[in-house]
Amino acid sequence: xxxxxxxxxxxxxxxxxxxxxxxxxxxxxxxxxxxxxxxxxxxxxxxxxxxxxxxxxxxxxxxxxxxxxxxxxxxxxxxxxxxxxxxxxxxxxxxxxxxxxxxxxxxxxxxxxxxxxxxxxxxxxxxxxxxxxxxxxxxxxxxxxxxxxxxxxxxxxxxxxxxxxxxxxxxxxxxxxxxxxxxxxxxxxxxxxxxxxxxxxxxxxxxxxxxxxxxxxxxxxxxxxxxxxxxxxxxxxxxxxxxxxxxxxxxxxxxxxxxxxxxxxxxxxxxxxxxxxxxxxxxxxxxxxxxxxxxxxxxxxxxxxxxxxxxxxxxxxxxxxxxxxxxxxxxxxxxxxxxxxxxxxxxxxxxxxxxxxxxxxxxxxxxxxxxxxxxxxxxxxxxxxxxxxxxxxxxxxxxxxxxxxxxxxxxxxxxxxxxxxxxxxxxxxxxxxxxxxxxxxxxxxxxxxxxxxxxxxxxxxxxxxxxxxxxxxxxxxxxxxxxxxxxxxxxxxxxxxxxxxxxxxxxxxxxxx
Numbered sequence: 001x002x003x004x005x006x007x008x009x010x011x012x013x014x015x016x017x018x019x020x021x022x023x024x025x026x027x028x029x030x031x032x033x034x035x036x037x038x039x040x041x042x043x044x045x046x047x048x049x050x051x052x053x054x055x056x057x058x059x060x061x062x063x064x065x066x067x068x069x070x071x072x073x074x075x076x077x078x079x080x081x082x083x084x085x086x087x088x089x090x091x092x093x094x095x096x097x098x099x100x101x102x103x104x105x106x107x108x109x110x111x112x113x114x115x116x117x118x119x120x121x122x123x124x125x126x127x128x129x130x131x132x133x134x135x136x137x138x139x140x141x142x143x144x145x146x147x148x149x150x151x152x153x154x155x156x157x158x159x160x161x162x163x164x165x166x167x168x169x170x171x172x173x174x175x176x177x178x179x180x181x182x183x184x185x186x187x188x189x190x191x192x193x194x195x196x197x198x199x200x201x202x203x204x205x206x207x208x209x210x211x212x213x214x215x216x217x218x219x220x221x222x223x224x225x226x227x228x229x230x231x232x233x234x235x236x237x238x239x240x241x242x243x244x245x246x247x248x249x250x251x252x253x254x255x256x257x258x259x260x261x262x263x264x265x266x267x268x269x270x271x272x273x274x275x276x277x278x279x280x281x282x283x284x285x286x287x288x289x290x291x292x293x294x295x296x297x298x299x300x301x302x303x304x305x306x307x308x309x310x311x312x313x314x315x316x317x318x319x320x321x322x323x324x325x326x327x328x329x330x331x332x333x334x335x336x337x338x339x340x341x342x343x344x345x346x347x348x349x350x351x352x353x354x355x356x357x358x359x360x361x362x363x364x365x366x367x368x369x370x371x372x373x374x375x376x377x378x379x380x381x382x383x384x385x386x387x388x389x390x391x392x393x394x395x396x397x398x399x400x401x402x403x404x405x406x407x408x409x410x411x412x413x414x415x416x417x418x419x420x421x422x423x424x425x426x427x428x429x430x431x432x433x434x435x436x437x438x439x440x441x442x443x444x445x446x447x448x449x450x451x452x453x454x455x456x457x458x459x460x461x462x463x464x465x466x467x468x469x470x471x472x473x474x475x476x477x478x479x480x481x482x483x484x485x486x487x488x489x490x491x492x493x494x495x496x497x498x499x500x501x502x503x504x505x506x507x508x509x510x511x512x513x
Contacts (some may be wrong), residue, residue, distance in 0.1 A: 007117065008032045009053045010040035010066065011082070016105065020053065020082075023110045029117070037061040041069060049077065050124075051117050054099075056083035056090060064097055071098025076127045078120030082107070088414075089477065096407060130299075137295045148268075148287065151185060155270060155283055186286040188215075192271070192279045195219055195238075207265065207288055209256050227253035227262065245271055245279060251289065264293040370409050373399035376440050376449075379413060380420060387424035393434045400441035402505060411478040412449065412498075418471040419451040419496050427455025427494065442502060449498040457490040 007029045011017040014035070021031040032047060034040035037058040043049070052070065056063035063081060070079055081094045084105040091102050100123070101116045186204040190197050197219050200212035210221055226234050230252045241248050249268045256263050269284035335341040377397050384395055404412065420436070428434035439450035479486045484500035 004030065005050045005121065006030045006032060006048055007051045007053065008034060008040060008043060008047075008049045010034045010037060010058060010063075011053070011055045012036060012057075012059050013055075020107075020110075020113070024114070024117075027114055035059075037063070037066040041066065044070070051120055052077060052079045053082050053113075053117075054079055056081055056085060056094065064093055067094065067097040067099055076124050076131075078117070078124050080113075080116050080120060082113070092410065133295070133299055137292075137299055140292055140295065144287070144289075144292065148185070148285070151187075151285055152268065155187075155285065158283070184288075188284050188286070190219070190282045190284070192282055198281075204286070207256075207263070207286060208254065225254045225256060227255055229253070241269055241282070245273070247271070251293075262290075263288055264290045369403045369405050372402050372404045372409055372412070373440055375409065375413065376416060376438060379416060380438055383417065383420045383424065387421075390424055391428040391431055391434055393424060393428065393436050396435070396437045398437070398439045398441075402440065402442065402447065404447075404505065408482065408500075411481055415475050415478050415498060416449065416451065418475050422471060423451065423453045423455065423494075427453045427457075429456060431455070443499075445502055446499045447502050447505070450495065452493065452495040454493040457492070457494050458488065 005028075007024055009017055009020055009031060011020070011033075012035050017033050017035065021033055024031050032043055032049070034043055038060050040052070040054075044052070054063050054066055058066070063083070067079055067081070070077060075098065078100045079098060080101045080103060081099045082103045082105055083090070083094075086104050094102055100120050103113060103116060107113055184203055184206075185201075186207050187199075187201040188197055188204070189199040197212075197216045200215045202212060204215060205211050208215075208222065208225060210225075214221060223231065223234065223238075234252055237248070237250060247268065247270045249266070251264055251266045254263050254265055255261070266287045266289040267284055269282050271279045272281040272283055274280050333341075335344065376399055380395060380397060384393065387393075416438075420438070423434075423436055427436075435454045437450070437452040439448070439452075441448060475486070479498065482498075482500045484498050487497045487499075489495040489497070
């Protein structure tokens with residue numbers, strides 16, 4: 001945090017706004033106040049803003065509209081929602097629109113706000129640095145690749161001329177020398193039988209610290225410069241290249257000069273055949289790729305750090321949700337009214353369904369999506385355990401291996417939580433046992449979820465949109481959020497079938513590592 005850090009508060013309550021401004025000013029921040037969303041958007045256009053504190057309910061436009069506008073224009077601007085509501089739909093909506101954090105008013109401990117601002121500023125800085133590094137790396141790779149492709153095109157043309165015009169070999173070699181001696185890459189021609197260099201371009205002197213004449217007299221000097229850890233593999237590859245009729249490319253470390261500087265050198269070698277198809281020469285190019293290699297390693301390290309950070313975020317979110325779940329459980333134990341206690345337990349199970357998503361994300365290597373089949377089975381088993389004291393239910397699961405994004409998995413989990421819980425609570429009233437069947441898979445270009453029981457069923461006129469049950473209202477809202485289709489069939493039990501577009505699927509790469 002520096003003295004020039006500007007924090008914009010969008011808050012229509014003057015008491016809350018002045019309280020936050022006073023506290024942050026004492027912490028060294030420059031606070032700019034806005035009492036409405038439009039005023040805040042105008043200030044952002046005129047001023048340099050580093051962090052935005054956004055009330056979700058503003059008098060003119062909603063916090064969601066403000067958030068969408070800001071996130072679309074500047075995705076690296078930290079936006080922290082400070083709201084008096086903690087409804088799940090609004091929290092999810094805020095995070096989907098681009099909120100970096102969501103704090104609940106009243107802020108009893110202002111240090112939480114300061115900590116959220118600091119984390120937002122740190123994350124914004126990392127994002128900007130990563131973007132700059134990525135752009136620099138892409139530009140460098142593009143530039144060097146274009147140069148190498150141009151040189152390779154010329155080499156291929158030269159090789160073809162050698163095959164087709166054997167009588168003009170000397171003239172072709174003269175043109176080749178004129179070309180390669182003007183570029184930074186080191187070009188070479190090697191006798192395929194004796195392994196001796198017949199030509200090495202002057203660029204080899206700067207690259208390896210050896211003159212073309214030195215390499216021509218003793219080709220083994222190049223192997224002596226190899227890093228000790230790369231020598232064995234280089235010798236094996238050299239023996240393979242000698243008899244190979246296909247181009248080869250590889251990278252090795254070389255220890256160069258009196259200062260023992262380590263360089264990464266990339267090679268591309270092309271065989272040249274005579275009229276009988278016998279390889280008699282090898283033409284190649286060597287390029288110093290040290291900077292590109294280090295830049296790539298730095299980018300990979302940055303990406304690994306980001307993955308670790310995201311995993312830690314999901315781990316903390318999971319822990320916080322588990323804490324909330326435990327608090328609801330403790331509160332439920334203190335309530336004597338069974339109906340009120342069940343409301344608390346319903347809320348606890350909803351939170352546990354979201355906790356499972358973050359737990360799965362922390363467990364997996366791919367932070368963009370989760371193994372939904374594994375998630376559904378874990379969710380069903382936990383609900384089964386929670387209702388183990390009621391009617392015994394035979395649970396059967398039929399789950400295809402599909403992966404869903406987090407934005408889809410969370411509402412699907414909440415829907416399944418409500419439907420499965422309702423089965424245990426209502427489907428087998430007056431029965432000694434029951435059966436429950438769960439299905440998740442792909443069908444006709446759609447993802448299909450089924451919850452089927454052999455219980456007492458719903459009335460024929462039942463409509464989930466008209467239900468007064470909070471659980472059914474949650475189901476209806478989330479079905480609309482997914483743009484899904486929900487079909488309810490009540491015949492010898494009840495079947496809920498939910499279908500939505502397979503565009504929510506995560507396409508995982510088919511590779512190892």
